[in-house]
Amino acid sequence: xxxxxxxxxxxxxxxxxxxxxxxxxxxxxxxxxxxxxxxxxxxxxxxxxxxxxxxxxxxxxxxxxxxxxxxxxxxxxxxxxxxxxxxxxxxxxxxxxxxxxxxxxxxxxxxxxxxxxxxxxxxxxxxxxxxxxxxxxxxxxxxxxxxxxxxxxxxxxxxxxxxxxxxxxxxxxxxxxxxxxxxxxxxxxxxxxxxxxx
Amino acid sequence: xxxxxxxxxxxxxxxxxxxxxxxxxxxxxxxxxxxxxxxxxxxxxxxxxxxxxxxxxxxxxxxxxxxxxxxxxxxxxxxxxxxxxxxxxxxxxxxxxxxxxxxxxxxxxxxxxxxxxxxxxxxxxxxxxxxxxxxxxxxxxxxxxxxxxxxxxxxxxxxxxxxxxxxxxxxxxxxxxxxxxxxxxxxxxxxxxxxxxxxxxxxxxxxxxxxxxxxxxxxxxxxxxxxxxxxxxxxxxxxxxxxxxxxxxxxxxxxxxxxxxxxxxxxxxxxxxxxxxxxxxxxxxxxxxxxx
Numbered sequence: 001x002x003x004x005x006x007x008x009x010x011x012x013x014x015x016x017x018x019x020x021x022x023x024x025x026x027x028x029x030x031x032x033x034x035x036x037x038x039x040x041x042x043x044x045x046x047x048x049x050x051x052x053x054x055x056x057x058x059x060x061x062x063x064x065x066x067x068x069x070x071x072x073x074x075x076x077x078x079x080x081x082x083x084x085x086x087x088x089x090x091x092x093x094x095x096x097x098x099x100x101x102x103x104x105x106x107x108x109x110x111x112x113x114x115x116x117x118x119x120x121x122x123x124x125x126x127x128x129x130x131x132x133x134x135x136x137x138x139x140x141x142x143x144x145x146x147x148x149x150x151x152x153x154x155x156x157x158x159x160x161x162x163x164x165x166x167x168x169x170x171x172x173x174x175x176x177x178x179x180x181x182x183x184x185x186x187x188x189x190x191x192x193x194x195x196x197x198x
Numbered sequence: 199x200x201x202x203x204x205x206x207x208x209x210x211x212x213x214x215x216x217x218x219x220x221x222x223x224x225x226x227x228x229x230x231x232x233x234x235x236x237x238x239x240x241x242x243x244x245x246x247x248x249x250x251x252x253x254x255x256x257x258x259x260x261x262x263x264x265x266x267x268x269x270x271x272x273x274x275x276x277x278x279x280x281x282x283x284x285x286x287x288x289x290x291x292x293x294x295x296x297x298x299x300x301x302x303x304x305x306x307x308x309x310x311x312x313x314x315x316x317x318x319x320x321x322x323x324x325x326x327x328x329x330x331x332x333x334x335x336x337x338x339x340x341x342x343x344x345x346x347x348x349x350x351x352x353x354x355x356x357x358x359x360x361x362x363x364x365x366x367x368x369x370x371x372x373x374x375x376x377x378x379x380x381x382x383x384x385x386x387x388x389x390x391x392x393x394x395x396x397x398x399x400x401x402x403x404x405x406x407x408x409x410x411x412x413x414x415x416x417x418x419x420x421x422x423x424x425x426x427x428x429x430x431x432x433x434x435x436x437x438x439x440x441x442x443x444x445x446x447x448x449x450x451x452x453x454x455x456x457x458x459x460x461x462x463x464x465x466x467x468x469x470x471x472x473x474x475x476x477x478x479x480x481x482x483x484x485x486x487x488x489x490x
Contacts, residue, residue: 070489083485087443088477124376124473126408126444132485152484161477170482177487 038106043167050167053107057167062151063103066177072139073182079136082152084170085128091120094157095165098135103149103175111147112137120157139180148178200270201334203229207262209318209336211293212253214271220249225270226263235260237291242284258291258336280348283308289340294331296349300457302398304331307348310396310426314340348395354454355392356399356462359430361450362386363470365440372448373468378475379443385414385435389452389463391425398424400453401433405469408444419456440472 028044039052040060050057072078080098099113118133139147151173155163163169199213203226214222223230234247237258245251247259255275281292294317296304305312316325316338325338339347361372365381372385385405391397402417416435425431440446448469453459 070487072489077490078487079490080487081485082483084482085480086478088474091477120477126472128478128480136490150484150487154479154482157477159477161479170479172483174484174487 041167048169051107055166056107062171063108063149063173063175066174069177069179071179071181072143073180074139074141074143077136077138078150078178079134080150080152081132081134082154082172083130083132084154086120086131087123087125087128088120089124089159090122091157091159091161093117094120094154094161096133096135096152096154097165098137098150098152100137100139100147100150100178102144102146103151103173108149108151108173111144112139117157120161143180143183145180145183147180149173149175150177199272199274200225200268203261203263203267203269204320204323205263205265206323207260208320209291210259210261210269210320211295211334211336212255212257212259212271213274213277213334214253214255215273215275216255217253217272218249219247219251219253222253222271223269226267229263229265229267230261231264232262234262239282239284239290239292242286242288242290256293256295258293279350280307280346283311283339283341283345283347285311285341285343285345289314289338291336291338292347294333294335294337294349296331296333298333299331301329301331303455303457304349305347306352306397306455307395308341308345309398309424311341311343311345312339313342314338352393352395352397354397354460354462356397356452356454357390357392358387358450358452358463358465359390360386360388361448361465370470372470374470377440377470377472379440379472380475381440381472382437383440383446383470384437385416385448385469387433387435387450387452388430389425389433390430391427391454392462393454394427396424396426397454398456399431400456400459401450402453403435403448403450405438406447406449407442408446408472409442413446414438419453440470443472443474446470446472 025042025044028042031040041050041052041057049060051060095117097113097115099110101111102109114135114137116135120131123129151171153168153171155165155168201210235244236247236254238245256278277295283290317328317332318336319326362369363372363374364384364386365377387401389399389401391399398419400419404412405414407413414435420431446469450465451461452463454462
């Protein structure tokens with residue numbers, strides 16, 4: 001889609017051409033889709049586009065097709081493990097957000113989430129090491145049938161890994177990762193199983 | 199042994215045995231003109247030579263002859279390997295008993311003390327500055343302190359005694375570890391002259407980053423005054439950015455003898471390990487999700 005810069009100088013910097021979502025630009029800034037009114041933010045440092053929804057910025061392209069589907073019923077627990085490669089000093093108090101919800105055109109509608117913090121041990125070598133962290137989310141008694149998406153994001157810490165809750169540098173999600181069952185009665189294969197003289 | 203003499207005055211080195219002047223000069227007796235002088239380098243005075251004077255092997259003599267001739271005086275004495283030099287205004291008149299070679303190499307053993315030298319050219323009858331030494335030539339040499347001028351090739355010995363990496367306001371001994379990324383590096387290398395004589399030391403090093411890319415190539419020779427026996431000289435390179443995480447390598451060679459550089463010590467190994475100064479996260483993802 002073609003966007004209109006909210007500040008005209010961005011348009012001037014592009015030589016008069018309107019940017020397209022996904023395009024790499026020279027400057028960070030806010031953009032608006034003139035057709036839908038949807039606002040977008042482009043971070044030139046990270047070369048990352050974000051979509052704005054309900055006060056949050058969601059990185060475009062962070063959702064991925066799920067490699068598998070996990071079936072959950074009300075009250076079931078889902079353990080999500082994130083991982084990343086890391087080099088650098090020890091970091092304390094990294095913020096994270098683990099979510100189950102419904103991902104759509106306007107972003108991720110979070111239904112269940114936890115925001116634990118964790119620490120990253122120092123890795124003062126040139127070879128990145130894998131760091132993992134996990135959190136368990138529990139489905140409530142009445143989950144929605146469309147709560148089939150999950151995502152995680154991390155930011156901050158001391159020293160900071162960068163980003164913020166609203167504009168994280170590291171965010172990753174899966175679409176259609178879950179199958180929610182046990183919400184409504186489901187009857188199938190209705191028939192007379194047998195009939196006999198008694 | 200024989201020595202060619204040119205008509206007129208000659209400064210020559212007598213290489214024969216100790217014998218009377220009458221015997222030594224017998225071959226040219228008919229060409230001699232004027233008084234013969236021997237330069238006594240210990241006293242710093244000329245001594246008149248008479249027929250009974252005992253010739254001094256490898257002494258410097260002033261001889262005037264009426265025509266070009268060849269002075270023959272019997273077998274040679276074994277040449278000394280060095281001569282004593284004295285620090286005095288009158289200077290020294292001494293034979294050069296080394297090979298034809300650049301003056302800087304010939305004077306290597308006294309380079310710290312040498313202030314002036316000339317060679318007497320028997321053809322032009324003049325004192326001349328010669329960049330290439332003339333074997334068995336008579337040289338006027340002035341030095342700043344008493345010393346021994348050795349004609350034997352110097353034994354070149356040296357050691358890289360200290361290696362340091364300066365980065366911003368800090369220093370670390372090479373091989374250094376845990377250097378924060380993006381610091382400006384500066385290498386300091388100290389070379390020690392383990393030779394018996396003063397030496398001009400040189401250095402060269404190549405620094406490569408973790409990707410094997412050359413980041414600094416440095417070489418130089420120390421400037422005058424050179425390093426005396428047992429002394430050290432510090433070499434300082436140029437600044438370069440330690441902008442890659444990983445192991446940096448340095449290849450250092452310490453040299454002597456600029457006219458024919460000789461490596462006297464070397465070091466090839468880790469310069470430093472550079473660590474990330476800030477957190478670097480990559481490949482962020484959901485590794486797994488399971489029902490428990």
